[in-house]
Amino acid sequence: MAYKLMKTKLFLYFLMCLVWSCSEAQTKNIRLIVRGDDMGYSHSGNVALIKCYQEGIERSIEIITPSPWFPEAVKMLAENSTVDVGIHLALTSEWDNVKWRPLSDCQSLKDADGYFYPMVSPNKNYAGQSIKENKWKLQDVEKEWRAQIELALKKIPRISHLSAHMGCANLSDSTQMLYKRLAKEYKIDIDPKEFGVKSISYSGPHTTADEKVESFINMLEQLTPGNTYLFVDHPGLNDSELQAIHHIGYENVAMDRQGVTDLWTNSKVKVVIKKKGIQLISYKDLLTLKSE
DSSP: OHHHHHHHHHHHHHHHHHHHHHHHHHHTOEEEEEEEEEETSOHHHHHHHHHHHHSSSOOEEEEOTTSTTHHHHHHHHHHSTTSEEEEEEOSBOOOSSOOOOOSSOOGGGBOTTSSBBSBSSOOGGGTTOBGGGTTOOHHHHHHHHHHHHHHHHHHOTTOOEEEEGGGGGGGOHHHHHHHHHHHHHTTOOOOGGGGTOEEEOOSSOOSSHHHHHHHHHHHHHHOOTTOEEEEEEOOOOOSHHHHTOOBTTBOOHHHHHHHHHHHHTOHHHHHHHHHTTEEEEOTTHHHHHHHO
16 A cells, blocks of 8 residues: 555655656746738838738738728738738838838928938938928827727727837837837737847848848847847838838948848748757747746
8 A cells, every 4th residue: 555655655656756857847948939020111021021021931010000001901900910010100101112101190290291200310412301300299209100090990800919110119218108008908919029029130231132031030049048039120022112211321222121021931041940959939929938
């Protein structure tokens, strides 16, 4: 009888150890969110963002609600119903050859032609054309952000979070507070920082597609178990449409963003991710991890 009791105790002990080791191994996974920004600014961008989700390592997509290709983006996202989507709140329209206007009557955020200003902060190439150089009003920012959030939620009900185009939420302390308040109010307040997520970037040169791959792999090799990371970039296609989209100081948009698409669908990158046991997750997956 004593022998059977001892065997039972030993079995339970080993079972507990197994459960603990599995749990410990899970917490020591390397987790990575690959986020593609700016859906809606062009057809080429829309196609590339979906390609990087279907064929690559991208797990979250950010959509600019007032952008010109927003209707197409809505249809594409409906056809890809499992991709995580965030609202990329915008207060600027930075490209020279394509522009977008606010969704609301927010006079203090418009330039002389009724478009958003191209820049958030002063830029020598666009003198006087930043929000900070003009008399913007917080109530206009709130009106516009609410309009963007409500249209996005109407068209894409599964929206999980917010992000800020060109860092516009950092316009001032008051806009930072507003950004957080609206996220909570609309129940789309998944903030990676609150989950201990670390923002990362390329480790090395990243002008060409080959450089991007090498520097991205270098970065992956430096990731450590037990941490969750966020990598953000902008996929695109090097075609005639994107070759016409640029602004002073960023003229090689098409080549640069094609490089991101090539990187995120690259087979060597996928091999390294598998070899290191990196778990690709999205913003909404953070909620599941928190409850585990």
